[in-house]
Every structure is written in C-alpha cells, then in structure tokens.
Amino acid sequence: MLTRELCQRARMARDPRFDGRFFILVRSTGIFCRPVCKVRAPLEKNVDYAFSAIEAMNKGYRPCLRCRPDSSPYSYAWQGVKTTAQRAAKMLVEAPHQSIDKISERLGISARYLHKLMLAHFDIPPKKYRVFHQVLMAKRLLHYSNMSVEQVAHGVGFNSARQLQNHIKSVTGLTPLQIRQSKRVPMQTPQQDNMIIVHLQYQGPYDWPALRDFFAKRLIQGNEKISEHAFTKTFSINGDAVEVTMRYMPKQSYFELDYSHEYVHHCAQIISMASRILDISANPSVIAPALELCGLQSAQIRPGLRIPGICSRFEAGVRAILGQQVSVTAAISQVNKLHAALSPSAHEFVSPHTLSQSDLACIKLPETRKNALRSFAKLMHEDPNADFEKWLAIKGIGPWTVNYVNLRATDNPDVWLDTDLVIRQRLKALAEAGQAIDADKCAPWRSYLTFSLWNLEL
DNA sequence: GAATTCCCCTG
DNA sequence: CAGGTGATATTG
Numbered sequence: 434m435l436t437r438e439l440c441q442r443a444r445m446a447r448d449p450r451f452d453g454r455f456f457i458l459v460r461s462t463g464i465f466c467r468p469v470c471k472v473r474a475p476l477e478k479n480v481d482y483a484f485s486a487i488e489a490m491n492k493g494y495r496p497c498l499r500c501r502p503d504s505s506p507y508s509y510a511w512q513g514v515k516t517t518a519q520r521a522a523k524m525l526v527e528a529p530h531q532s533i534d535k536i537s538e539r540l541g542i543s544a545r546y547l548h549k550l551m552l553a554h555f556d557i558p559p560k561k562y563r564v565f566h567q568v569l570m571a572k573r574l575l576h577y578s579n580m581s582v583e584q585v586a587h588g589v590g591f592n593s594a595r596q597l598q599n600h601i602k603s604v605t606g607l608t609p610l611q612i613r614q615s616k617r618v619p620m621q622t623p624q625q626d627n628m629i630i631v632h633l634q635y636q637g638p639y640d641w642p643a644l645r646d647f648f649a650k651r652l653i654q655g656n657e658k659i660s661e662h663a664f665t666k667t668f669s670i671n672g673d674a675v676e677v678t679m680r681y682m683p684k685q686s687y688f689e690l691d692y693s694h695e696y697v698h699h700c701a702q703i704i705s706m707a708s709r710i711l712d713i714s715a716n717p718s719v720i721a722p723a724l725e726l727c728g729l730q731s732a733q734i735r736p737g738l739r740i741p742g743i744c745s746r747f748e749a750g751v752r753a754i755l756g757q758q759v760s761v762t763a764a765i766s767q768v769n770k771l772h773a774a775l776s777p778s779a780h781e782f783v784s785p786h787t788l789s790q791s792d793l794a795c796i797k798l799p800e801t802r803k804n805a806l807r808s809f810a811k812l813m814h815e816d817p818n819a820d821f822e823k824w825l826a827i828k829g830i831g832p833w834t835v836n837y838v839n840l841r842a843t844d845n846p847d848v849w850l851d852t853d854l855v856i857r858q859r860l861k862a863l864a865e866a867g868q869a870i871d872a873d874k875c876a877p878w879r880s881y882l883t884f885s886l887w888n889l890e891l
Numbered sequence: 892g893a894a895t896t897c898c899c900c901t902g
Numbered sequence: 903c904a905g906g907t908g909a910t911a912t913t914g
Contacts, residue, residue, distance in 0.1 A: 462899065471910060472898050479899085498897065499910070514911070546912055 440482045444468045453506050456483045458494050465489040469513075470500035507821030507835060518554035521547055525563045529570075529590025529701055533559050539818075563590075568604045570701060571597055575613045577632040577687075580697065582609045584629070588700040627694045631704060632687040633679075635713050638737030641681045643888075644711070647741045651752075651765045653772050655779040667780040668706050668744060670699045674781040679707055688713065706744035709844060715739055720878050724885060727875035728868060733889060740880050742841055747785055747813045749842035750824070753834045754806050755798075770796045785813035805829025840880055849879035859886040 435455055443451040451468045458465045458481040465483065466472065483489040486496065486503050496503035504510040509517065517540060524536050536559070537547040551559045567589045574585045586597035594609075601609055641662075649659045658665040663680040675696045680689040690707050708714060717737050724734050743749040751771070756764035774795035775783040788810035793803045808827045812819055821835045833852060840848040849872050850856050860870055875882050 459899075464898070466898090470898090473900090473908065475899060543913060545914070549912085 441477055445474060456489050456502050458483055458489055463494055464497050465494040465502055466497040467500040467502045470497055472499055505822045505825055509820045518550045525559055526566045527701060529567055564600050568601050571601055572612055575609055579630045584697045588697040628691045629694050631690045633713050634687045636716050637686055638717055640735050640737035644739055644741050654769055656782050669781055670702050674778060677703055677707060709742040710744050712739035712742055720881050723875040723878045727872060728870040738881060740884055746842045748782055749838040750809055753837045767796050785810045789814055802829055847877035847879045850883045856886050859889055
C-alpha cells in the first residue's frame with residue numbers, strides 16, 4: 434500500500450523503485466511528474482498523488498517534458514539519458530565499421546553531445562571506448578577463432594592489420610601473434626573449406642537438451658536446422674544471408690560457431706546474435722540462488738536453464754503476433770507457411786519490407802491480425818530500432834506481445850511476464866499448494882523465473 | 892562555458 | 903499571471 438507519507442519520501446529520495454507506481458501532481462503548475470523526475474521537488478502542500486498517467490491527465494494535468502510520465506515504461510524517453518548513453522555504448526561496440534558521426538546521427542544527438550555523454554557515464558570518450566572494445570574482440574578472436582590476423586583486423590573494424598598491431602600493442606603491450614601463441618584453448622581445426630570457427634565459452638551447467646527441444650518444436654524449415662548437438666540458422670545481417678552453425682561441445686564447455694569466411698566483417702554481429710540465441714552469458718551459479726530466494730524449490734529449478742533467444746526483434750515480433758491466442762504448434766505452422774511463401778531464398782527469413790507489402794493470402798488469419806502483422810512489418814522496415822512504445826501504438830500489439838519479445842529478443846534478463854495466462858495459472862496452483870512466490874526477490878533475473886514457471890510440470 | 896529550455900516558487 | 907530561481911539536457 435502506497436501511503437501519502439511513503440510517496441512523499443519516495444519522491445524526495447527520487448527512489449527509482451517507485452518509478453511508475455505513482456505520479457506527482459503539482460497543483461501550482463498543473464504538471465505531473467514521475468517520482469524520479471530531476472526537477473526541483475515541489476512543496477508537499479502543492480502536490481497530490483495519482484497512480485496512473487491516465488488518472489493524472491483525466492484530472493487536467495499535463496505531463497512534464499523532462500521526465501515524460503506519459504510515455505510508456507518501455508520507451509527510451511521513459512528511461513532517460515542514461516539509456517541514451519547505454520545505447521550509444523552498445524552501438525559503438527556492435528557497429529565497429531560505422532563512423533562515430535553516423536552513430537550520433539542514429540541516436541539523434543550531436544557528435545559533441547555523444548562525446549559528453551560517454552565521458553559523463555563511462556568516463557571515456559567514444560573513440561577510445563570503441564578502440565578498447567575492438568581490441569578486446571580482436572584478442573578474443575585471436576584466442577578462440579581460426580581467423581588470420583588480417584581477417585581479425587578487418588573483422589573488428591580496423592582498416593588494416595597495421596592498425597590492429599598499433600592498437601593492440603598500445604593496450605596490451607603484445608603483438609597479435611604473441612597473443613595468439615598464449616591461447617588457452619588449442620584450436621584443433623585449422624581453417625578449412627573457408628569456414629571461420631569461433632568458440633563461445635559458457636559457464637556450466639548448460640541445459641542443452643531443453644534448449645534444443647525448445648527450438649526443435651519451433652523450427653522454421655529452411656531457415657533453421659536442428660540436430661542432436663547443433664543448431665543451424667541463417668542470420669540476416671545488412672542484406673547478407675549468413676548461415677551459422679552452433680555446435681554444443683559439453684566436454685570443452687563451449688559452443689563451436691562456424692560460418693563462411695566471406696562474412697568476416699560481420700563477426701561482431703554474428704557472435705552477438707549467436708550469444709543471444711544460446712543465452713551464452715547466463716551465469717547459473719548466480720541465477721539458481723536467486724530463484725530459490727523468491728520461493729522456488731530446488732527441484733523446480735533446472736540446472737543450467739537458459740532463455741532460448743531470438744536473434745532479431747523483427748522475427749520475434751512475427752512469432753509473437755502469430756502466437757497470440759493459439760497453441761505453439763498452430764503458431765509455428767503459420768510461421769512456416771509465411772516463410773515458405775515469402776522467403777527470398779528459402780533460407781533467409783522474410784524481410785520486413787516484403788512482409789509489409791504482402792496480401793498474406795498464404796496464411797489463414799483474422800483480417801485484424803493480418804493488418805497488425807503488416808503494420809508491424811512496415812514499422813520494422815522504416816525504423817528497425819523503433820522502441821517498444823511505437824510497437825504498442827500498433828493495433829493488435831499489446832503489452833503481452835512486447836513483453837514476450839523483450840524476454841526472448843533482447844538481453845534483458847529481468848522480464849517478468851506476470852500478466853501471462855500460464856504464469857498466472859502456475860502461480861495460483863503453487864499458492865494453493867502453499868508455495869508463495871515473490872517475483873521481486875529474484876530481480877534482476879526474473880526472465881528465468883518466467884521460464885522456470887513455464888517449464889513447471891504440475 | 893554560454894545560451895536555451897523547463898519547472899517551481901512567490902507576490 | 904509575471905518575474906525570479908535553480909537545475910537539467912542539449913547545442914555550437
């Protein structure tokens with residue numbers, strides 16, 4: 434229960450835990466704010482409290498332009514400047530071939546401000562931040578891939594092997610070859626058939642059978658292949674169709690990735706996409722205790738549980754929309770029909786543009802949902818990185834769909850699908866059996882709680 | 892670092 | 903409502 438006193442203290446402290454739970458109505462100005470708003474705190478005698486933005490607006494207040502209490506909790510606007518800096522950092526790492534000017538343009542801010550933001554939040558200018566990551570990635574590739582030094586240099590976004598030499602030497606004091614010689618895991622496989630091989634190490638245990646079966650049940654024929662120890666998928670990266678195989682190597686505790694050498698320049702993207710699909714960076718030794726803390730019994734926790742990822746938000750959105758209100762089997766059969774009819778090459782997943790133009794005669798679906806699918810594809814075509822607020826503006830895309838995509842296609846480990854029907858049933862059944870679950874206690878790992886509950890057999 | 896924008900207070 | 907203050911985000 435949020436009492437007035439609690440609200441007052443929360444807003445004075447700008448406590449982020451209360452963000453979204455109530456709003457501050459400032460009577461003297463007719464403006465309403467979030468508890469975290471950075472503006473000078475109004476006097477208590479001038480404020481009222483409301484518990485939703487709708488309520489506030491209905492009372493005649495207009496949203497503050499600083500904290501944007503009207504925007505949805507998913508949007509960048511809601512999350513403020515900190516996420517701009519985080520997005521910038523992410524883009525600098527993931528698009529190493531793109532100029533820094535271009536990055537600031539994509540963020541909608543000036544190059545100068547980007548520089549300032551990076552200094553403020555990471556204490557390092559963008560250029561330096563990027564080079565640092567390029568060196569780390571290069572080091573990793575030297576250790577864990579069979580790429581030549583030349584390939585590594587171009588792969589991480591340097592224009593020449595010489596550049597790699599300079600930067601790597603200034604950071605580590607070693608030359609690329611010295612780094613390669615000190616590699617911990619010997620690479621038995623030399624480059625053959627022009628395939629690049631990269632090892633992705635994970636921290637065990639790893640429940641590969643669960644992941645494999647999950648993917649097998651939702652396979653897109655042609656785009657994906659599954660075998661006992663491997664998952665193969667064709668990624669769409671900047672117009673290229675890159676077939677990547679991820680092979681489970683339990684003895685060595687890594688996945689072995691392979692893909693054609695002609696896509697060296699995509700290696701950062703490929704590694705990041707595969708890492709997401711495999712949820713490679715999950716740390717079970719931290720997650721399992723968190724799950725126990727919130728009330729799960731150890732028998733209900735699968736050791737090595739991972740979130741089966743989807744490497745593109747577009748694909749995740751398509752799967753989610755076609756999955757609304759139908760069974761998994763029905764949903765995937767629709768996805769497959771769509772893929773068979775509209776895929777450009779049988780391997781590559783449909784492009785947003787093609788989908789937005791299609792009459793969708795290939796699938797049986799209510800007209801309203803077809804419209805939703807097309808509008809969504811149009812949005813992804815025009816603005817691939819559109820934030821979730823824009824998704825929600827589409828008729829037919831609601832909080833469930835967005836949350837589901839957030840769970841499977843972003844690296845947010847804290848997506849709690851408390852509105853999901855199955856989750857509610859599970860919670861109810863557990864409660865009746867005398868087992869209470871306090872989801873907040875396993876933050877920031879609530880994605881794993883969501884999956885654990887889905888997996889529960891009752 | 893100045894200028895601008897924004898919000899809140901007081902009279 | 904006007905005028906004044908303090909603070910933040912952003913630009914050039």
